[in-house]
Structures are given as structure tokens and as C-alpha cells.
Amino acid sequence: MLTRIADVLARIDRRIIYLLISISVIIPTLVIFPLPVQVSPETQKLYDRVEAIPDSSMILLTFDYYPSTLAETEPMSVAVLKQCWRKNLKVVTLSTVGLGGPSIADRVMSTLADKFGKVYGIDYVNLGYKANYQAVLLGLGKSIRSIYPTDYYDTPLDSLPMMKNVDTYDAFDFIFIVSDNGIVDNWVGLVNAQFGSEMGAGVTAVMAPKFYAYVRSNQLVGLLGGMKGAAEYEYLVGEKGAATAGMGAQSLVHLTIIIFILIGNFAYFAGRKKK
Amino acid sequence: MNHDIVLFLEMTLAGFLTLCIFSFLYKDNPFYRLAEHIFAGLSAGYYVGLIWHSVIMQQLWVPITQNGQYSLILPGLLGVLMFTRLVDRLSFLSRVSIAFVVGNTAGISIIQQLHGFVLPQLGDTMSRFGQEFWGPLIILIGVVSTLIYFYFSKEHKGALGITAKVGTVFIMVSFGAHFGYTVMGRVSLLIGRVQFLFVDWVHSFNKIIN
Numbered sequence: 001m002l003t004r005i006a007d008v009l010a011r012i013d014r015r016i017i018y019l020l021i022s023i024s025v026i027i028p029t030l031v032i033f034p035l036p037v038q039v040s041p042e043t044q045k046l047y048d049r050v051e052a053i054p055d056s057s058m059i060l061l062t063f064d065y066y067p068s069t070l071a072e073t074e075p076m077s078v079a080v081l082k083q084c085w086r087k088n089l090k091v092v093t094l095s096t097v098g099l100g101g102p103s104i105a106d107r108v109m110s111t112l113a114d115k116f117g118k119v120y121g122i123d124y125v126n127l128g129y130k131a132n133y134q135a136v137l138l139g140l141g142k143s144i145r146s147i148y149p150t151d152y153y154d155t156p157l158d159s160l161p162m163m164k165n166v167d168t169y170d171a172f173d174f175i176f177i178v179s180d181n182g183i184v185d186n187w188v189g190l191v192n193a194q195f196g197s198e199m200g201a202g203v204t205a206v207m208a209p210k211f212y213a214y215v216r217s218n219q220l221v222g223l224l225g226g227m228k229g230a231a232e233y234e235y236l237v238g239e240k241g242a243a244t245a246g247m248g249a250q251s252l253v254h255l256t257i258i259i260f261i262l263i264g265n266f267a268y269f270a271g272r273k274k275k
Numbered sequence: 276m277n278h279d280i281v282l283f284l285e286m287t288l289a290g291f292l293t294l295c296i297f298s299f300l301y302k303d304n305p306f307y308r309l310a311e312h313i314f315a316g317l318s319a320g321y322y323v324g325l326i327w328h329s330v331i332m333q334q335l336w337v338p339i340t341q342n343g344q345y346s347l348i349l350p351g352l353l354g355v356l357m358f359t360r361l362v363d364r365l366s367f368l369s370r371v372s373i374a375f376v377v378g379n380t381a382g383i384s385i386i387q388q389l390h391g392f393v394l395p396q397l398g399d400t401m402s403r404f405g406q407e408f409w410g411p412l413i414i415l416i417g418v419v420s421t422l423i424y425f426y427f428s429k430e431h432k433g434a435l436g437i438t439a440k441v442g443t444v445f446i447m448v449s450f451g452a453h454f455g456y457t458v459m460g461r462v463s464l465l466i467g468r469v470q471f472l473f474v475d476w477v478h479s480f481n482k483i484i485n
Contacts, residue, residue, distance in 0.1 A: 071467020
């Protein structure tokens, strides 16, 4: 009897699994149910550090991600921007990712700027993308103008009031990296190590395990890992967004996957016993 | 045309292409192939335009022709030499450019790895021995045993074999953590698409009918 059940379970069509996973995502998306948010120490530290930046200071926020990972990374950028602009911080953005990065920054910032009454060139600047990230990161430590003579819209930096006295990393109180790739290694290894700039990062879940070591060694102040990290940050900022809305689906899908892992193991071991 | 209608048409196109990609979960089909080819072509075309504008024009042509930065002719020539790979008789010339790129990258990476990763991580772990015992000890055992697992100059027998086995445990724990996070990441991407289809797309439709 047991082995027959195992046989049936072992032969479940993969499309049934896809269907169940889809249902597990769709239902919580349509019927949002609130789940308690446990803030991790890494997220809390990052939030506290940004909160401690004196009002009207300057922060460098990077949009180092592709459109394919928007679900995880954009909520981080949005939450950080809301926190920054609530404190009247001046925000400079750049991207080491050409495909998407600068245009995502443009869309996110212009949308939120209207809401917070922020003016381009006075409260925020989008530097855009330059190729060869290693040269860019090293060059910015010597002279921002040598790498970015103009901003994303081809406006000379000197004609932007906010950028008049900004020419190296020293102008920034903090660097907040939002990334979906290994560029965090370069920010830490080149910019933190060689220029002593303080920084924190929000990364996709796939990248997160690697970067916790940087938090432990204080090379990163804190770390947001994937959609959960973004939801935690939204909770701290006090603005529920896309990440918080996605956590219900995230939990239900994880539960479904755990059940399928148990079923798979049961089918495997019961099947082996039969042989 | 009304902004809302344009937005809805954009969303509908994106929604259609998303569904085309998802259709592969059932089986391979022409709609999936169409979306796949559009994605590949669009990405390639966008990159060509991006590199042309942000590298060739902004960092080479304009500085040389308008700012008189003639020293940039040299890296420009190195770039041109890369294309000699397309001609068999001249392909050896591309090695000059490749050598420059390899040397440059190695120089930056060695400093980056040593100064930004190895030394700070070593320093942090060692300095913690004064404050705690088990944490840094586990890290030390993990690093040494994992390195020994990848030491292939001697057969893994005796003490070396036992240490390599301990290394395997640490590698498995690391793989497990990465796998768990990867599942979470991939599920997040699916959630993002579903939110787009069921929230953003529907919202854009509601906007034009209201």
C-alpha cells in the first residue's frame, strides 16, 4: 500500500506542482493577509545608521540592478528613498548596470519626488551609467567629474546646484548600495577598503548569504536580504509597499515547497525500500 | 493619445509577453519562442545603443574631437585591435588588447581581494578570539577544512581525509543556505510578475474604464 502511494507521488506531473505554486502565489496576492514582521539585526543596524545621518546631508544611493529583479530590489530603493527624503537628505544616484539601472532610478525618483516635493538638481541628482565598473568606482574616489562630467540627462554637473561642491566620496555621509549582482564585492573591496567610505547594502536573496560576512567584519553597516529584507525595511520606515504585500505569498509558497520536499523524500525512501 | 491608454497598452504588451514566457511551463510553444527572441533581440540592440552612446561617443569620440584628449587614441586603438580576431591573419594582434585587459583586471583584483576581503576577514575573525571562543573557532575550522577539501596534491587519507570530510560538512551547510535563499529569490521574482499581472495590469485597465 505504502509503496503504491510512493509510486503515485513519484510520478506527479511537474505541471501540477507548477499549478499549485501558482495558486499559492495568486491567492495571497489577491487576498492580502497581514503577517508579523520580525526585523533582523542587520536590517535594524542599516536603518539606524541612515536615521543617524544629520538632516540635509548627502547620501549616495546606487541602482545596481536589472529589471528582472525589480520585485526584490525596487521596494528597497523606494523604502530607502522615503526614509532619506523624510529626513531631507540630498540623494545622488548612479548605476553600474546599463540595462535598466539608470532608467529605473529615473522612474522611481521622479515618482517619489512629486510626492515629497523634491526638485531635481537641488534635492536629488541621477548620474546614470558608465561602463567598466571598476574604473568608475576607483575614479569616483578621485574626481566624480572625471567620470561623470554630465548627469543622466547630459546636464553638466557644475550647473546643478546640489553638485557644486561634490567631487569625491568624501561628500557623502553614507553609501547605500541596492544590487542584484556581485558589484557589492567591488564597492566593499575598492571603495570601502581604499577610500574608507561607510556603506550598507540591499541585495537579492540569491546574493545575500555571501555578504553577511561583510556585516560581521563591519565592512558593511547592515544588509537587506531579498524581499524579506525589503519588507523589514518598509516596516521600519512605516510605509507598507510591494515587499510587505508579497510576504504572504512568499510564506505560502515556502510552505507548499516544504510539503513537496517531504512528499519527494517520502516517495524516494519508500520507493527505495521496495527495490 | 491619452496617457492612461498608452500606459494600458504598454502594460498589456508586457502582460502578454509575461504570459508567453509562462506558457513554457506547460510545454515549449511558438508564443514562448516569440517572447524569448524578442527579449534576446531587444537586449542586444539596447546594449549596442548603450555602449555606443556611453562608451564610444561619451568616453572616446567627444573627448578626442571636442576636448583635445588625444591620449585616448591609444585605448581606442586597443579597442579596434580586438576586432582583428575576425581576420585569421591578423588575429594575433588582438592579444595585445587582451593582455592589457587581463593585466589591468588582475592588478585591480589582487589588491581588491587582499585589501578588501582576505585581510579584513582574517583580522576580524582573529580579533574576535579575545571576546568569544566558539564563533571564531568554528569559522577557523570551517576555512581550514574547506581549503583542505580542495587540496588535491595528496590522497585524502588519514588526518587529511578526516579534515576534508569536515570540510564537506561546511560546504554542505553553505550550499543549503545558498539554496534556501535562492528558492526565496526565485519565488520573489514570481511574486513580482503575479503582482504585475493581477494588480498593476488590472489597475491600468480600471483607470481607462473609469
